[in-house]
Amino acid sequence: MKARLPLFAAAMLLVASGAARAADAECIVPSKPGGAMDLTCKLAQKALHGNGQMRLNYMPGGIGAVAWHTLVSQRASEPNTLVAFSGGSLLNLAQGKFGKARASDVRWVAALGADYGMVAVRSDSQFKSLADLLDALRKQPEKVLIGVSGTIGSQDWLKMALVAQRAGIDPKVLRFVALEGGGESFTALDASFVQVVSGDASEATLYAGAGKVRVLAVLSEKRLPGVLASAPTAREQGIDVVWPIIRGVWMGPKVPDADYRRWVRAFEQAEASPEFAQIRASQGFYPFSMTGEALTQYVTKAIDDYNRQARQFKLVR
Structure with missing residues (x-):
């Protein structure tokens, strides 16, 4: 056996x-x-x-x-x-x-x-880094739809709100789309219904390995092993958020x-x-x-x- x-x-x-x-x-x-x-x-x-x-x-x-x-x-x-x-x-x-x-x-x-929390986009997204995303949120936040599991105050909402706040962006200007679970969030991302997903590293692992998504930042103290090893932390990009x-x-x-x-x-x-x-x-x-x-x-x-x-x-x- x-x-x-x-x-x-x-x-x-x-x-x-x-x-x-x-x-x-x-x-x-x-x-x-x-x-x-x-x-x-x-x-x-x-x-x-x-x-x-x-x-x-x-x-x-x-x-x-x-x-x-x-x-x-x-x-x-x-x-x-x-x-x-x-x-x-x-x-x-x-x-x-x-x-x-x-x-x-x-x-x-x-x-x-x-x-751990993470922020991801489609692999063909115009956002190549967390800095790219934050710059877009500063200039035209109404054009960036962020998929989260749950509504205002949910874990995914709060993670992204903290990232925005640390970058000097008022979370109130962000446009969130409430979805039911991480699977639905990534389905919405794949269909371009949303441009960004605030979710979890374990969920991203399922899709990043297949080359469907690009993880802009993981909300961990240091880089994670395995599929997401190349994904930088938010902290190393100047945004001190660990979740x-x-x-x-x-x-x-x-x-x-x-x-x-x-x-x-x-x-x-x-x-x-x-x-x-x-x-x-x-x-x-x-x-x-x-x-x-x-x-x-x-x-x-x-x-x-x-x-x-x-x-x-x-x-x-």
Whole structure:
């Protein structure tokens, strides 16, 4: 057999518990196919069950609100249902975009990796660098449509707003097009419906490798390895914006403790294996592992931090 056995050993915890067969597991993608949320569930799928046995269910709507409220109100106790989340999900919670939802309403299982923001254009775009784009935004911002996942105040909106602000451009003059997930943003870019995408490095990896897009800047401390190795950081181009993005999964609030702990242990074992690092890299993500109570505390603090950033742009009171 191939060297996937250590990963499957973690998955066998699910079977050994007697609660359900591995084939009963489900990961909900709270967006349309093709974005980073999709990649997050596929990472969980590959890490725990190889390429099968954990089914993916796409539940877009309300930039994650539909999946959140469906699980919390209708499927709160399902022991084998996971939901993908990102730093964007936490930002939405911080701004009250999920209504009265709070981080404590669900059970945070595992962080599977980190991602970073990025700014991209079509490979045949007139914008050859971030400086080119910023110059156009200074002169004629109304002619540059920027595709983002979500509406005003979303993670993609805030990333681009910060880049513009650092460049001395008032974010209020920018023209954003609200889309549902990274996959839809890149589809819109490919069709020239938008000229720029503010999104995530993992999403860009899917398209940059095929030569369809040019990444003008990654919002990381240093250049990223792999497909985007040639993409400069915003910081090295004089725009000091770094935007890391946590990616992981949560469960319903009424999942029995035994089942919750079973999933936490499964991810802890899977993420400790050398094979997981390879799978994570193949999805365009970078090292960041945390589970259970430690992740719950991290999420709570992150939401507080996002709330402060949102207040800076008067997105919340």
